[in-house]
Amino acid sequence: MQSRSVSRELALLLLGQMEENQIKVNKNFSIEQVLNKALDTLTNHWKEELADCANLLEIAYEELNDSELKEFDKSSNQIVRKHLTNSLKKGELILNSLEETIDLTRLISLSDHEEIRFGAINRVNLILNKFSHIDQNIDNVMEGWRLKRLPRIDRDILRIAFVDLNNLNIPVAVACNEAVNLANRYSDEQGRKMINGILRKLQDNMSLNLK
Secondary structure, three states: OHHHHHHHHHHHHHHHOOOHHHOOOOOOOOHHHHHHHHHHHHHHHHHHHHHHHHHHHHHHHHHHHHHHHOOOOHHHHHHHHHHHHHHHHHHHHHHHHHHHHHHHHHHHHHOOOHHHHHHHHHHHHHHHHOHHHHHHHHHHOOOOOOHHHOOHHHHHHHHHHHHHHHOOOOOHHHHHHHHHHHHHHHOOHHHHHHHHHHHHHHHHHHHHHHO
16 A cells, blocks of 8 residues: 555656656656656755745844844834744744655655556556546546646646546545645645545546446
8 A cells, every 4th residue: 555655656756857848758757867857956946945944034134133232112123023933924834834845855765666666657648648538537526626737746646546546446445545645745735636526526436437
């Protein structure tokens, strides 16, 4: 079960490196290269975020020193509080999100496992080979909405769930739960709600087809 979860996450990251309008089946791509690229991107992003956070703290420190040299000034205190609040919020966001960078190193080390590698590449190739069919079927349950209007990460999570359900015979409860887990890690609150709703409709459609 754990290997399947890792395979899904690897598949999601691999799909994210491909342009949708230029999708081609490529069985020779390197998981390590793709994940290392993603790791480098995340690392550089968090370096910039940490530098920004440090800058906010420095500004707050300077404002605090200046306020000590002046008579009590309510507006100065508000400015200091604002800078400190912003830097603390950004610091909290960075610390919470750095988990993604740490987990990528785990994925890189696990990608050498044959079962995990096969599961990831198999899912990606199924999606690439059945791309239009998958998107059309997901569109069919999105009343008044279209898949292309969702963020890319949400579209890929739904595509992985679709091949799990329709091609890999993964139990519905497992496939939906795994998709929700990916959404919790990589999407936002609105994306998670949308994915949940679409998965329920896909599940209902499958139940009707089985009757």
